[in-house]
Amino acid sequence: MTHYTDKISIETSKTSKIDTVDFDNLDFGRLFTDHMFVCDYEDGKWQTPKVMPYQAMTFEPSARVFHYGQAVFEGMKAYKDDEGKVFLFRPKANFDRINKSSERLAMPAFPENYFFEGLEALLKLDSDWIQPGVGNSLYLRPFIIATEPAISASPANNYRFMIICSPAKSYYNAPVRVLIAEEYSRSADGGVGFAKAAGNYAAQFYPTSLAQEKGFQQIIWTDASTHSFLEEAGTMNVFFRVGDKLITAPTSDRILDGVTRKSMLQLAEDLGITCEVRRVTVEEIKTAAKEGELKEIFGTGTAAVISVISAFEHKGELFEIPEIEDSYAKLFKKTLLEIQHNISEDKHNWRYEIK
Known part of the structure; x- marks a missing residue:
């Protein structure tokens, strides 16, 4: 059945596959809900957005995304509380960032009203896929790709904006x-490291696979110039706890x-935890580990929420980080999840209810 809102065409799926899903055993990012959001950019403007059944798409082999990598994306989550209310977490920040990423790759900005109306229409249709309970969520993947069939090296004239949804539990369980990193780099000055460009992630796969061969799950990236400053951990931002700081x-x-x-920075302020935002050297963290002052390292991101790092290696030196009772990682994760799931007060107005 197809019907229209003021701005969105909606075609509902004739059947649902939700009854076949084992929500207790989800493999992250491999199962998708019944519907998706699609909007095409043609003739210099974004066309009428659509919500339609999740389905395969057809593109010409010459679509520019395949040749020049014009592709950006976002990661978001929807949560359901015990009363069945559905919430997003700080979605305006994701909207702003996808357009910032698009600008860096010479792609057109997506309209804010289409973004939020599309999210709401999609989540209302697939709300049953959002399981209540702390740790459960629906992962949302907005993305934009260049679809124009041409292989000349220039920005495309046609694009497709989409949102697909995948039920999720914790991303890293341990x-x-x-x-x-001592040799490879995630990004360089003047590059696209700040953008969620698809190619950023593809470039990480090879050095990460080398680390995995050595028994490590991820890499902490260092600056491209000297490899002496710590920057990100895998696909996450990274925090170091030295003493109580x-x-x-x-x-x-x-x-x-x-x-x-x-x-995390705001929660640290709320909880009275000192947090310094500054360049962090590899040597200072190694020294802190040797002196027993390095208490924790953890990564933060939408998919992982907070991922504890239990050991790191640099230039053949291995440092184990013992688990501690008063873990900031556990405190932050509990505090953040309770806000996201509408359990605790949201004094910063981060929750966005889907009504």
């Missing part, structure tokens, strides 16, 4: 061991301005 790298054109990272 603490991870990381290798500090937190330290994290500032955002830049190399480091993603993570929504969870920004939330």
Whole structure:
């Protein structure tokens, strides 16, 4: 059945696959809901958005995204409380960032009203896919790709904006061991490290696979010039606890301005925890570990929320980080999840209810 709102065409799925889903055993990012949001950019403007059944798409082999990598994306989550109310977490930050990413790749900005009306229409249709309970969520993947069939090296004239949804539980279930980068880099000055460009992630796969061969799950990336400053951990922003103080790298054109990272900084202030935003050297963290002052390292991101790092290696030196009772990572994760799931007060107005 197809019907229209003032701005969106909606075609509902004739059947649902939700009854076949084992929500207790989800493999992150491999199962998708019944509907998706689609909007095409043609003739210099965004066309009428659509919500339609989730389905395969057809593109010409010459679509520019395949040749020049014009592709950006976002990661968001929807949550359901015990009363069945559905919430997003700081979605305006995701909207602003996808357009910032698009601008860096010479792609057109997406309209704010289409973004939010599309999210609301999609989540209302697929609300049954959002399971209540802390730790459960519906992962949302907005993305934009260049669809124009042409292989000349220039920005495309046609694009497609989409949102697909995947039910999720915790992304990393156990603490991870990381290798500090000595050779490879995630991004460089003047590049696209601050953008959620698809190619940023593809470039990480090979060095990460080398780390995995050595028994590490992820890499802590260092600056491209000297490899002496710590920047991000895998696909996450990274925090270091030295004594009772937190330290994290500032955002830049190399480091993603993570929504969870920004939330952690505010929560630290709320909880009276000192947090320094400054450049962090590899040597100072190694020294803190040797002196027993390094208490925790953890990554933050939408998919992972907070991922504890239990060990790191640099230049053949391995440092184990013992688990502690008064863990900031556990405190932050509990505090953030309770806000997201409408359990605790939201004094910063981060929740966005889907009504």
